[in-house]
Amino acid sequence: MLDLLNANDQPGQYPAESYYTATADFLPQQPALKGETRADICIIGAGYTGLSAALHLRERGYDVVVLEAQRIGFGASGRNGGQVGSGQRLGQDVLEKQLGQDAARAMWDIAQEAKATLKSLINKHKIACDLTPGVLHAAFGKADLAHAHAEAEHLATRYDYSQITPLDAEGIRAHLGTDAYCGGNIDMGAAHLHPLNYALGLGRAALAAGVRIHERSRVMRIDQGEPASVHTDAGQVRARFVVVAGNGYLGGLVPQISARVMPINNFIVATEPLGDLADEIIKQNIAVADSKFVVNYYRLSADKRMLWGGGESYGYRFPRNLADKARKPMLKVFPQLSGARIDYAWGGTLAITTRRMPAFQRISGNILSVGGYSGSGVAMATQAGKLIAEAIAGQAERFDLMASFPLPSFPGGRLMRWPILVLAMTWFSLRDRF
Template sequence: MNLLHANDRAGEFPPSYYAATATPLKPFPVLKGQLSADVCIVGGGYTGLSAALHLAEAGLRVVLLEAHRVGFGASGRNGGQVGSGQRQDQNWLESRVGREDARRLWDMGEDAKALVRDLIDRHALPVTFYPGIAHACRSAAEARHAHAYAEKLARDYGYTQIEPLSQGAMRDIVGSDVYHGGDLDHGAGHLHPLNYALGLAQAAAQAGAQLHERSEVHHIRHGAKPVVQTASGQVSCDHVILAGNGYLGGLDRKVASRVMPINNFILATEPLGDRAARILSRKIAVADTKFVVNYWRLSEDNRLLFGGGESYGYRFPDVVKTVMKPMLEVYPQLRDVRVDYAWGGTLAITMNRMPCFMRPAPNVMSASGYSGHGVAMATLAGKMMAQAVQGQASGFDLLARLPQQRFPGGAALRWPLLVAAMTWFSLRDRLGV
């Protein structure tokens, strides 16, 4: 079974709050016949759209192929959080790659956030960036670690945007007694993820990129001049960029063995009215320290958008039931609230939770596996691959040097082995270990 078709109607966005409030964008045509291009991009999420925009602005001939609609996948369904740094913290990075490269990776994360904000401003994208992400700690030890880490970032990296929060301060912000403190990153933020993707698509098209929807790629013939094949057309090109992330499927086995699709879920309540200020007293987003992370924020019309729960098969479970349980653990006072929207989506993780940058074949580049940290990093990945096509590959090569282990069993056996591992970590969450 292909994840592209397991849970959704062909060529349609899932019935999410984001789709219901999206800025309309006229569909792009299906690819028909033969085209030639300097670069063919497979996938119309943040990675592919950013690559298309930056390549088109540089004057290259670009064709982007999306199986459904641009922003259809994780880019149009996620929690909308634009976090600082990398998915792994600087302590982890320093121990693996040394302080010099860890510094470069930190700066790259800062560049990624700045790029998101710059694209929104420069292209007048139909989305607002709201500053602030709180990290809510489930234990006093985690809160102490968060405060010490904020001190390290200020001391070693000059990053002074993080405000440590006591247990009482966290309670005042999130309206819940569950957490023991944490911090508030004023340099991070959140946005409407689908409108951001649609805005990038429109900007790329205006810059001259050719975008095609309902154009699923089923085969790539590799060589000096790769050919990308769909059911009704093909693109002959000099370079291919793989940007399918969790929906890439079997198009490239080298990527598939290192990048694992998983499913995550979000619900949107009815508008909370006056109750909203008692759920979140500031216009920020929140993520907690559970292994299977809970994350939430208020929408512009004061709905609670709460994400949580994961699954590791093809079919989505009952989304309301999956997400309601962790939501009520944080906010038992919302037991009577109506759920207006509930949806799932497929993202991708790697063994070490750092993105997987690869050259899996001649004239082919791939970036994927953002592990829940993809809004900013996927945007930057697209820009870095556009730069690499033009011979400026230092950023891409730094991330490509990070060792990426294959999942045990490779692409064939990663599902059952991952399920076993994730079940263990989920049990640890439930036991409070």
Template sequence: MTNALYRNDRAGQFPKSYYATTVDLPPERAALHGEERADVCIVGAGYTGLVAALTLAERGLSVVVLDAQRAGWGASGRNGGQVGSGHHKSQSWLEARVGRPLAQQMWQITEDAKALVRDLSARHAPEANYRPGNAYGAYSANDFRGVEAEAELLLQYYGYDQITPLAGDDFRALVKSPLYACGHLDRGAGHLNPLRFVLGLARAAEAAGVRIFERSEVHRITHGDPALVQTSRGRVRAGHVLLAGNGYLPRIEPRVSARVMPINSFIGATEPLTDRQREVLAEDICAHDSSNVVNYFRFEDGRFLFGGRANYSLTFPKDMGSTLHKRMIQMFPQLAGVRFDYTWGGSLGVTMTRLPAAIRVAPNVLSISGYSGHGLALSCMSGRIMAEAVAGQAGRFDVLAQLPGRPFPLGTVLQEQTMGLAMMWFRMRDKLGI
């Protein structure tokens, strides 16, 4: 498999997303040359790596962050901007597999994750403009009973009262697509501009003393105390190593690569819409749905951002916007004639269970990744949790490590072919309504 770091993007250049046109991108940071020493070396300068780095630096540890491209270049700077509640699986699903007490601990981590995003955004990136409100749409009226049951479970056993189930016309009055039969609105979740957020985290980390090296792909990690992290032009000796590359992590640790596979997702940003066209959402919320190949959408600066997965290969299609645009119009016929001004794609890490994989690769080498499209809040919290583990407080890391998970059937062998077959299977299930 070709390295996802270079397969679809130009080295050192941010994708031509709408997000990238709305910010002043910082100048490129220096690459690693020679040898550095640090208490902690972090591989990856996205949400996970930068939050870990900021947390550790604020505790007085010396931190080096290595990124193969640019800080915020990967999924952290190009995603849909949705801050969701819980994990990819429902709490009822988790309770059935790990029991209620452990499921409650797992839920609390996700609640802390949302609070962390709100706090970090307010302190370091207010320009990311966090707004509350996250809707979930389902295609079958039969799903409403499950939506109600999950909301009642969360209220009764988790004390979470932010979800309002919405049947039929009530949901379609909020998300004005004729395809949705029911859903819910979660006012405890929300959305923001992801690139502005991650660039703010990078500034905060550097202000705290973190050294970030860009264009410094890690090729090898030699375990030991200290561990040795090597790039093509330099190396870092560190007491601890944190792996934070998610879907862009090179295959440097087989245990991680066997559990986390990259897949692509794509987003289109429309031309600026009229007030009438913007009524497709009754409120300034984000939304996603029950498709196996999920659709997600929201507004940003008066443009409609519509995203989803649109191909079966790790190589971006030449015209990534056409399939997305067709799906958008199917869902929102009132947007017929509206064009995309921008389209872009990126890779995310998924696992077999669609739950994060927390792995202690070695006594002083930790990894959390595989957020499976549910990662903006979880990735930030994962960085905080790995930093806690470095400081000797591994309780929350150990909770995440108990999330159900297993390696892909063939490990890293034929992963791209496995992904293609899986995506075709999920699309077939969507067409059949199962």
């Protein structure tokens, strides 16, 4: 398998083709780890999970070291669609059937708090990341629409969540300049933001709080024990606890994680600034995700570009025609963008699980991990950092609740799991088309 840390990117550099890179408020590069050091906590990965955990642990008085193989926010945290969704990745009706009403309610409360945690960090640390309310879930077919409206009613009656408004075809056309959808829901309790600037803001806050962050410090080995030892090619951290927060970029570092967390790629394009056309296409500054299995997700940037994500690729290297992967589904929904120039096109590696819920895991008594957010990680990864801090401090109930959701390993082991996933994704993508 390819080394995903370097397969599609220049070592130590943010993707030059990304609109987020072009508009980022960068931090100075942090020094690589050299030699041996000690800490209460060693965190692997400087994305949302790792940085949130670092901040929450520092608030509790722990000495924290973060090791990042590339740069702060380099991975999925700095490349995603920027949507801050409501609820867990699976619907509440599914969670109720799987876990019972009480556990499902507790998971809903964790997800709701995730949005509040994100907003609190942005406000407390004055992170400029264009946080804006509103996410519209658009339905292509009548079955999708019926499910969306039933979910909105379920959340209103069972969970007192009244910020979702169901939309019919006329209602959705009041928000979007397209006839592609037959309706949907708009959730004004959800939001969207500039994902890389949010990650960089968390990094800036962590450094100000006294967290030691070492970039260009790839972890090669973890030796379990008390203390555990985390080894890079040039140094070592001995720590009471280790947090593994590398998501899709861990490779085979921890087999218990790679069995349940699978990396996949996704792609985003940014058009040229659209001027008045932007307001005709998206009539209110909201983000959109549709009902395709391979989801199309999009929104306008602060300078009125269309940021469109989607398209599948069944290889770990990004395709050469990367812009076309996202452009084709964009033009099916908004043919009026056929003349719009594509200024940026980039890919990123996220991670999924077999059942699309995040994988909260105790690798051993003092090694914890969370990853596999399956496309819904902006708020939940931030919250995961908070739950990790709680667990390390001895309040593990909420971490353990999330860890209790049954997540089977991917079939086929390390060698065959990818071909099996390709077959499954091909079937779902064909279902989307036909």
